Amino acid sequence: MKRKTVVGILVLVLALFSLTTGVAFGEPLRVILVTDIGGLGDKGFNDGGWLGVQMAEEQLGVTGNVIQSFQQTDFIPNLTTAARQADVVVALGFLMADAISEVAARFPNVKFILVDSVAEELPNLASYEIRAGQGAYLAGIVAAAVTETGRVGMVEPMSIPPVIAFTAGYGAGVKTWNELTGSNVELVVKDAGAFNDPARGKALALSMIGQNVDIMMSGANTGLGVFQAVKEKNDEEGITLEAVAAGTKPKYFGVGVDLDQDDIYPGMMLTSALKNVPEVILGAIKSIQDGTFTGGHHAVGIQEDATGITDLRHTRHLVPDEAMAVVEKAVELMRAGNKDLEIPLAVENAEKFIQDFKVPEELRFVLQ
Amino acid sequence: MKITSGLGSALIAVCIGIGISLILALLTGASPLLTLKALWVGSLGTPDSLAVTINNAVPLILTGMAVLVAFRAGLFNIGGEGQMYMGALGAVLVGLYVDLPPVLEVPLLIAGGALFGALLAGLAGLLRAYTGAHEVISTIMMNYIAQYFVNYMVTKGPLNKGSYSAQTHPINPSARLPVLWNNPVSPVTISVIIALASVLFIHWFLTRTKQGFVLNTVGLNPRMATYAGTNIKGYWISGMMLAGAFAGMAGAVMVGGVFHKLVANFSTGAGFTGIAVALLAKNQPLGLIPAALLFGGLNSANLELQLSAGVPKDVVLIIQAVVILSVAVQAVISERLEKREAAGIDRVGSQ
Numbered sequence: 001m002k003r004k005t006v007v008g009i010l011v012l013v014l015a016l017f018s019l020t021t022g023v024a025f026g027e028p029l030r031v032i033l034v035t036d037i038g039g040l041g042d043k044g045f046n047d048g049g050w051l052g053v054q055m056a057e058e059q060l061g062v063t064g065n066v067i068q069s070f071q072q073t074d075f076i077p078n079l080t081t082a083a084r085q086a087d088v089v090v091a092l093g094f095l096m097a098d099a100i101s102e103v104a105a106r107f108p109n110v111k112f113i114l115v116d117s118v119a120e121e122l123p124n125l126a127s128y129e130i131r132a133g134q135g136a137y138l139a140g141i142v143a144a145a146v147t148e149t150g151r152v153g154m155v156e157p158m159s160i161p162p163v164i165a166f167t168a169g170y171g172a173g174v175k176t177w178n179e180l181t182g183s184n185v186e187l188v189v190k191d192a193g194a195f196n197d198p199a200r201g202k203a204l205a206l207s208m209i210g211q212n213v214d215i216m217m218s219g220a221n222t223g224l225g226v227f228q229a230v231k232e233k234n235d236e237e238g239i240t241l242e243a244v245a246a247g248t249k250p251k252y253f254g255v256g257v258d259l260d261q262d263d264i265y266p267g268m269m270l271t272s273a274l275k276n277v278p279e280v281i282l283g284a285i286k287s288i289q290d291g292t293f294t295g296g297h298h299a300v301g302i303q304e305d306a307t308g309i310t311d312l313r314h315t316r317h318l319v320p321d322e323a324m325a326v327v328e329k330a331v332e333l334m335r336a337g338n339k340d341l342e343i344p345l346a347v348e349n350a351e352k353f354i355q356d357f358k359v360p361e362e363l364r365f366v367l368q
Numbered sequence: 369m370k371i372t373s374g375l376g377s378a379l380i381a382v383c384i385g386i387g388i389s390l391i392l393a394l395l396t397g398a399s400p401l402l403t404l405k406a407l408w409v410g411s412l413g414t415p416d417s418l419a420v421t422i423n424n425a426v427p428l429i430l431t432g433m434a435v436l437v438a439f440r441a442g443l444f445n446i447g448g449e450g451q452m453y454m455g456a457l458g459a460v461l462v463g464l465y466v467d468l469p470p471v472l473e474v475p476l477l478i479a480g481g482a483l484f485g486a487l488l489a490g491l492a493g494l495l496r497a498y499t500g501a502h503e504v505i506s507t508i509m510m511n512y513i514a515q516y517f518v519n520y521m522v523t524k525g526p527l528n529k530g531s532y533s534a535q536t537h538p539i540n541p542s543a544r545l546p547v548l549w550n551n552p553v554s555p556v557t558i559s560v561i562i563a564l565a566s567v568l569f570i571h572w573f574l575t576r577t578k579q580g581f582v583l584n585t586v587g588l589n590p591r592m593a594t595y596a597g598t599n600i601k602g603y604w605i606s607g608m609m610l611a612g613a614f615a616g617m618a619g620a621v622m623v624g625g626v627f628h629k630l631v632a633n634f635s636t637g638a639g640f641t642g643i644a645v646a647l648l649a650k651n652q653p654l655g656l657i658p659a660a661l662l663f664g665g666l667n668s669a670n671l672e673l674q675l676s677a678g679v680p681k682d683v684v685l686i687i688q689a690v691v692i693l694s695v696a697v698q699a700v701i702s703e704r705l706e707k708r709e710a711a712g713i714d715r716v717g718s719q
Contacts, residue, residue, distance in 0.1 A: 004473065026681055033677075037633075039681055066674070067671060067675060068670075068681040070667060070681075071635070071636045071638075071667070072631060072634050072635075076554065077416070078671055081416075097533070107554070139458075140466075
């Protein structure tokens, strides 16, 4: 009888120990990233994910590892193996959404992080979507301040609500600049109909330039065609990359999306509206370490350092200081949780959104 | 006896390939011992990895068959990938819109896949027979047509389930392939039986039936077949359709057994790997099984190689290619030796 109690207590103690994670003993969290088929070296989300895990290794002392998937049938085996060996499993993109939901349901003691997509509601699975429209808003202010023709453009790779949200934020930024300065910059929008069609992007960009547009935002592979058109048109004007590096102002600009694309054509890319995947992952891992992790769907924006624009390292001298002051104030308002500047994750109709958008009163004082 | 000695020398080739791979692993900073262990543990060494290996091999057996059958009719079917995409489309249509008890629905799903694959491949056969358009060109081009047509159907087309995801709704539960071994990582379904039955059927068909014999003749010597009164155009078309049916079934088992829906870009080259599988099998149906298991096992080992041995993905791909290359080289060398031996015997006999 007594022995049974002792055994019982031992079991209880062991059970309690196993409930608390390894962190309690000072053992580092084990984090494994499972990439989709793109794998490392895609200069996109997968690389961003790995950077986030590496940042967590440095700053939070976790141990990180990566499994790269070869084919879609690998997703579930890879996630399962990761879940068996790690405390935290990280994945990116909508391709992984179903697979991570399925695996997370089987491993309630492991935490799962999915970035840039929505997964099922589970207590151990957190999905993060990035309000990139906020970054696009800031880019819109900068573009409207720099344009000389008074027309800025957006080539939507595909007109679906998450992409239209970029247009909406961008247009709201243009509207803000117009109202603050009394200028009349117009936004021209075109739909390329495919994420992976640089030729179509280029054709649309050339036709936009024909319509007197001088700054064009675009994204994905299609965007690369848009930026190529920008460079070629500048070249035609005798403004080469060397000339730009020597101080000539380009006639046409591109605005990048998702990643820092400023270095594609240095000086000809005005800025980029970012999705800061590494920061989102770092934040999520941190929340697991300090016990504030919650499962379910999260929308993250500038408040969480999840979006923004680049440091304008090649183009800062072209942007009026007034515009930078407005951008700074807008970032401040977004950080404070201003509701008007909380650009939604998905927008159905950009035109209507921009029409209904109210420029925050606080911004009006910046230029006075 | 011959088959066993063939297998034996293939095994030696696998060992040589692995040996070279270990040197490669060493050069890239990974431990050869851990690499070797990861190759074993990751492909066959645990129940989970065995299940993944089997599930990797099943579509490869079927796409390998699609190459083999066409090759027997003297045609190069490079269109396995496209036929697999069409097969997946046929299968998902059954899975989404037909509601029958599983006993009827599962065979119908497989048949739907086979039909769509057969129709696409048959078109290439038809073009070859009546316009002379070379099937290598037409099947390669049809790969693009099929893959992007299917992608369109599930992204912007009528089969898209909405919410910006490039996939269809899940198929009816009754259309799912019954599970034989409920492995938690990768459940093994009756797709294994379908693949093995296909191999046995084609083995029997090619060696024991009149049509199989004629098909071989058409491939080996079309002029003689014509002279003997064979309708070789008919055999080209039906041979391609039979080949396409197997690739279509590969797509169907992916939909019915793995994804339970159709996802855009669901295959990244299983149709093309089928060409290598068929070559490695020396176009013998029974040879498809070990050849597909080799490819499937190496693919499955990628996980352990990355995690336990720290071999990066690119080096994993190189290791796979080295092992397969050494097996292929062995196959060619042993064939040459056999021929030389046969020639020697002839000379002895004539003296």
